[in-house]
Amino acid sequence: MRSIYRHREDIAPSLVALCIFVIQLLTFFFVDSLWGVASVMLGLLMFSAMPGSISHNHHHVPTFMRPWMNRIYEVMLFLEVGIPPYAWTIHHNIGHHKDYLDQEKDPANWRLPDGSVMSRIRYDIVGALRIYPEIRKIGRHYPELYRRFRIWTSVAVLVLGVFILMDPLKALLLFVAPMPFMYLGLLDNTYMQHSDLDTRSELTASRNTSSRLYNFISWNLGYHTAHHMKPNLHWSRLPVFHAQIESSIPAGMKCDSVLLSACSYRHSALAGVRRRLPSAHQVRPLRWRPAQAGLPV
Numbered sequence: 188m189r190s191i192y193r194h195r196e197d198i199a200p201s202l203v204a205l206c207i208f209v210i211q212l213l214t215f216f217f218v219d220s221l222w223g224v225a226s227v228m229l230g231l232l233m234f235s236a237m238p239g240s241i242s243h244n245h246h247h248v249p250t251f252m253r254p255w256m257n258r259i260y261e262v263m264l265f266l267e268v269g270i271p272p273y274a275w276t277i278h279h280n281i282g283h284h285k286d287y288l289d290q291e292k293d294p295a296n297w298r299l300p301d302g303s304v305m306s307r308i309r310y311d312i313v314g315a316l317r318i319y320p321e322i323r324k325i326g327r328h329y330p331e332l333y334r335r336f337r338i339w340t341s342v343a344v345l346v347l348g349v350f351i352l353m354d355p356l357k358a359l360l361l362f363v364a365p366m367p368f369m370y371l372g373l374l375d376n377t378y379m380q381h382s383d384l385d386t387r388s389e390l391t392a393s394r395n396t397s398s399r400l401y402n403f404i405s406w407n408l409g410y411h412t413a414h415h416m417k418p419n420l421h422w423s424r425l426p427v428f429h430a431q432i433e434s435s436i437p438a439g440m441k442c443d444s445v446l447l448s449a450c451s452y453r454h455s456a457l458a459g460v461r462r463r464l465p466s467a468h469q470v471r472p473l474r475w476r477p478a479q480a481g482l483p484v
Contacts, residue, residue: 269366
């Protein structure tokens with residue numbers, strides 16, 4: 188397995204993604220009832236957080252040793268999540284991770300121009316509509332990466348197009364219809380991870396949960412401060428790093444719930460309260476480098 192996987196811990200999520208894809212294929216080719224296809228789609232949608240998180244983690248630390256295996260895996264994940272190869276890399280890794288502490292630059296910003304907090308519904312809808320314009324905007328500064336994005340997005344859409352040509356209704360129900368829900372779900376989770384927090388410090392800019400269920404579903408993304416401090420750290424190593432920095436994270440940014448809203452801190456509610464930020468010696472400041480983007484190979 189060492190010649191196939193970069194980390195043996197990725198065997199489990201890759202098998203989960205493969206099982207979902209096999210279910211999609213079996214349903215597409217062998218289920219004739221559109222009600223049956225719709226039922227399978229809704230059933231898979233209930234587990235949508237898992238392939239979404241798998242796709243996210245893969246684009247930070249590629250799953251396979253060989254580039255061609257990673258690209259095939261990303262096309263498969265596109266049919267499950269709706270996010271094509273390199274889209275995570277440009278918008279999320281290079282965009283959000285580089286600038287999440289600067290709400291004027293963050294492509295996933297939650298703060299309005301007047302300084303107020305964007306509503307959850309507005310964030311989800313506006314965020315979904317601007318993903319590809321932001322990718323184009325960021326991609327201008329990374330022409331080779333943007334070229335790969337265009338090529339492999341074309342490949343992924345072409346594969347989807349083949350399914351649509353074979354059976355339009357089945358393909359729309361099974362592959363296309365879930366995509367907006369996947370986008371909205373991923374954006375909504377990002378909103379709860381970061382909205383209305385103090386962006387002056389890495390230690391106060393992310394909510395964290397130690398919930399076993401949340402971290403099982405999300406493959407450890409509940410340790411979100413750790414993830415932002417070391418975005419190229421493999422997901423399986425996040426709990427250990429979180430334990431090392433946990434005492435420096437303010438209590439309001441931590442909870443033990445599957446709902447991140449259980450983390451009590453809201454910066455807008457405490458804006459007038461003088462609060463001491465974690466001191467600089469407690470943690471190294473973020474010095475983002477292109478290598479931290481986890482560029483896929």
